[in-house]
Amino acid sequence: MMKRKREEKNECMDIVWQTPANPPLPQDYIFRNGIRFVRPYYFEFIAHVKNRWAGKTIVDLFAEEFKGRPYEYYVSAVKCGRIQVDGEMVPVSYVVKSSQKISHFLHRHEPPVMACEVPILQKESDVLTVCKPASVPVSKFDKWISRVPEL
Structure with missing residues (x-):
């Protein structure tokens, strides 16, 4: 687990984030009545722009390729920095180029499991x-x- 600083509306906020290379640590678990919970966390989904995605705006790309959320969600996510290109915030009109790294930060809540x-x-x-x-x-x-x- 790593911490990353993010600028948002002139405020600096620590975001706890995970990638597959940074799995939860023992202190990230909460045990109650024989059930194990993972503390909510931010996860960075990473993709590299494929040739067929190049030339699309960042919002159109997400709306067309990742249909699990409405278009308005992706507009909001780009505006507030939850979706970034090459580690930088971009405007919703940003046109992606082949091989750029796209990060999508999601707040995750995992279902509890038995703690045995x-x-x-x-x-x-x-x-x-x-x-x-x-x-x-x-x-x-x-x-x-x-x-x-x-x-």
Whole structure:
């Protein structure tokens, strides 16, 4: 986890952000009644401008390629710096160029999971059998498995 300073309306604000290279640390978890919560955080999604995206405005690019949010969201995200190009804030009319780095900062709230140990039932040279809690998503479990010693 890293901290990044961001200028916004003449105010400086610390933003806690994560990338796949900076996973949550033990102090980022909260444990309550056998349930583990991850503290809300900002995540930086990174993409590089593909040739077919080049020549589009930053807002049109997001509205056409990432349809999960309305056009107005992307206008707002560009204006306040949640969407940046090459680490810089840009106007909504900014036209992207091939290979530029686009960052989209999102505030994330992950669903809680059970806070129990995952028992290893059997360990062979090429197979690991575990009893995974139903509340742990498979993608999170894959990250856990990669940290099991001697796999």
